[in-house]
Amino acid sequence: MRVGLFVTCLVDLMRPRIGFAALQLLEAAGYEVIVPDAQTCCGQPGYNSGDRSPAKALALKVLREFAGCDYVVAPSGSCAGMIREHYPRLFQDEPQQLEKISELAQRTYELTDFLVNVAKLQNVLGSFHGSITYHDSCSGLRELGVKNQPRQLLAKTPGLQLKEMRDCETCCGFGGTFSVKFGDISTRMADNKCNAIQASGAAAVVLGDLGCMLNIEGRLRRRGDNKTRVLHVAEILAGEEGT
């Protein structure tokens, strides 16, 4: 079975190691992983800024690039949610495209969702010594129902102890361009999230989306917290959490 890895634009630019972690996990689960070279972005910046046409063009581009894959997997609930939930809406009035797009949507998964529900992964590659708390990213949680999947996998990780924080499902304030357009509101929301993370007493906050990751890490550091680590769930599961 072939899995196409949708790296996502933020992983490509900011955190390649998360892409490699995802790649390793998928290969460990027994899949042939292909990474289409010309992939760029899922189209959310346009779609959520009120411009459908680039989002549609990018949706068709994703469709073409991942045509030969049995599954498409992204280390992001946000991008996977865009493809699964929103691509079909973009083509609601175009029955010919809609069929293919819906079929793409149905074989697209967020990474932990895929590992648990499709790959039925038994063992994770990594280990982690210490406590973590998990932040549920909005799109993954509310659009794709990603809640127990990462926790199930983290529970298999030797040495890892999960300490849930309060309000773990509350938005961290990222919201794409919202984080820049409404910087002060976004910062306050990130602040609330940082308070909850610190109150949990965990050594690291783990999550499944790059946007939240940059937002939370950026705010923690600005507040002077250089200790709490901010890690993508794939990094932990693959044992690639670096330093």
Add this chain to the structure above:
Amino acid sequence: MHFKARAGEKLRDTRLQQALAKAQGKFVHTRAEAILELENFEAYRDAAASIRDRVIRDLDLYLEQFEKNASARGAVVHWAETAQDVNRIVCEIAELHGVRKAVKSKSMVSEECALNEALEAAGVEVVETDLGEYILQLAHEPPSHIVAPVVHKTKDEVSDLFEQKHKKPRKTGIPELCREAREVLRPHFLSADMGISGANFLIAETGSTLIVTNEGNGRLVTTMPRVHVAITGIEKVVPTLEDIATLLRLLPRSATGQAITNYVSINTGIKSRDDSDGPEHFHIVLVDAGRTKLLGGVMQSMLRCIRCGACMNHCPVYQNIGGHAYGWVYPGPMGSVLTPVYAGLENALDLPNASTFCGECAVVCPVKIPLPDLMRNLREQQTEQGLRSWQERLALKIWAWTALHPGIYAALSRIAARILKGMAGGGKLLHYLPGGHGWTDGRDLPAPEGRTFRELYRERRR
């Protein structure tokens, strides 16, 4: 002042922040517990949404049925096309019946038309009797929440206000404050000529108006004065009492976490010969004020709204800035849809954009209004109508073009990864980003690793 500036102010207002922190915990927690009592909450939501959709599909039929049944019981139904019409109609009713004083229970529609000001200009004294609205009337402030209008104030502020306005010794306990308000309000109920209420629902099969309240003031307003005027939006009609039973399982639970409110009052017709109380004249003002514009369009589902306030209670943006920042009667996610729709897209440019699309509002909405989708649609309308800044349009154009040209995109990402890493100067964080102060004013930007995934992947494959 625009939303953004107001929001910034609210974020720095420590008293407001105290009040908001307290309210948020309460609303979210109590709702979560209350919905557990219903065995199949999701099935109720589906049923409620479909009742509301059924009404909206045949709105004219149900409104006609309502008018027929209400008239048969002696009520007079008035149709107000605009907010100004509401004020004109109510002032005419006041004049007709020689009204000098009106007591009022909570009505958000009357806030839409600034009815109090219109009545006062016509020489009618208006007294708000909902405790929250009464406090706001004393303070000359608009509501900041559709269910808990005074949620932005702390108890201490109310103590100060009462001391100053009532000229009585300062009270600090909530029961004492309530008693003082009650003492002030009682004589008004007795001396008022007219009672003005809203209506949570209109019941088509009986021609009744229904209100849910917790203070009992609504019951006094609708039964004591000789004239009762109920004002509400045309979309509030519901076919049967049976349907009401379904909706009432959801409304209080979603709003305040109550299984049921202290009072549910159904007002049907005027006082008959055998009734011991009730109004001699009952006027029902049904308000369009933009609602019919939504019919048959992409925003139609917004007409399902039963004004429970759950979307704002659970909105992380509202939770941090409160309702006044939104600038008009309706705050939070439902306001971010309604304000542009009713007051004009160009008059509320920030509102549809002031959401992270976290989706929690749509999860809690008892009638399943897809609020984020509606906000996204408004963003699209802004784009279509050329209401976005040239900077934003340009940025989007550049992004779209490069994202569709993979070679150039790859090259630019390679460069960006290196520049950003370089700017972090060996560290892992950027404290400042030219043009990115929206981000870096409050946060550092974690620096990229330095090379893109694409580059590294190609290398490893070789």
